Amino acid sequence: MPVKNFDSDAQSCVHAKHERRKDARPGELLAAALELFVEKGFAATRVEEVAKLAGVSKGTLFIYFASKEELFKAVVRENISGRFEEWNAEFENFQGSSADMLRYCLTAWWEHIGSTKASGITKLMMSEARNFPELATFYEHEVIQPGHALIGRVLQRGVDRGEFRAIDMKYGVYIVLAPMLFLAMWKHSLGACCDAGAQLVPEDYIALQAETILNGLSIRQTPPPLSQKNTAS
Structure with a gap:
């Protein structure tokens, strides 16, 4: 044996x-x-x-x-920029309306980035970029440019499908980014110190921001002039 x-x-x-x-x-x-x-x-x-x-x-x-x-740089790639391939694939395969896509983008960002420690990278870059220009350039190429491009694709999809009115895409991207940047800054600054009564509910904030943005983007049926209404009646 x-x-x-x-x-x-x-x-x-x-x-x-x-x-x-x-x-x-x-x-x-x-x-x-x-x-x-x-x-x-x-x-x-x-x-x-x-x-x-x-x-x-x-x-x-x-x-x-x-x-x-x-x-x-590895931290940024691991937590943010390395995910753009996945996010762009989601864009390609999304089946709903462009309004639904925009809502999904905002809520998914909060779930996967905003609510995590990774959102603190945004605050870090905004406060220290001038002292570390090489890292600022890296962040511009790895995060800001592809992020802007993806949001621009979402907005352009809505325009091409007749769901959104045509806008200046350069500034339209910033309209979508604004609530995301605010939440990231809030979470890692005043939001960590405020009394309970002053705290935000991120999900509610994002939902309201999404509807406000969509209210401005959506194409509506133009109501007839008042004279036509009176004639019709």
């Missing part, structure tokens, strides 16, 4: 556990970095703190990310 090599099995288990831990490290580092960047800002966050929060050494962090700037 063969003798089972328990020492060999134990070593295999330890090795497998080590490999699983090694594979998880980039994700753990990104999660720790996101938390600290949002809490403290980019300038005030030190890589030693990120490594400590992730449970690894500073040297281990630099195995995966060459600098704090590269770590920040």
Whole structure:
């Protein structure tokens, strides 16, 4: 009867556990970095703190990310810009009206980005962009440009289908972005400090903003002049 090599099995288990831990490290580092960047800002966050929060050494962090700037870029890609492919695919496959699509965009943004720590990246960039122009340029290319393009596609879909009136798309995009930016700023600033009575219900706020925007975009039947109404009666 063969003798089972328990020492060999134990070593295999330890090795497998080590490999699983090694594979998880980039994700753990990104999660720790996101938390600290949002809490403290980019300038005030030190890589030693990120490594400590992730449970690894500073040297281990630099195995995966060459600098704090590269770590920040990876955080943005992991939480925001890496999702544009998925969001554009949703646009292509959406079956409802353009009004429904716009409502979905706003509510889905809140569920997947706005209500999470990732929305703090927006506040961080708005407050620190001038001090870190390279990161500002990166954010412009990775987040702002594709974000504007996607919102523009939603609005243009409505115009092309005769559901929305024609508008200046450059500024139309900002009309849609405005409530999203406000919520992101609110969540990570005054919203964290206000009394309960002054707090917003994000879902209600987004619903009202969506209907307000759609009220301005939607094409309506032009009512007949008053003289025609009197003649008809």
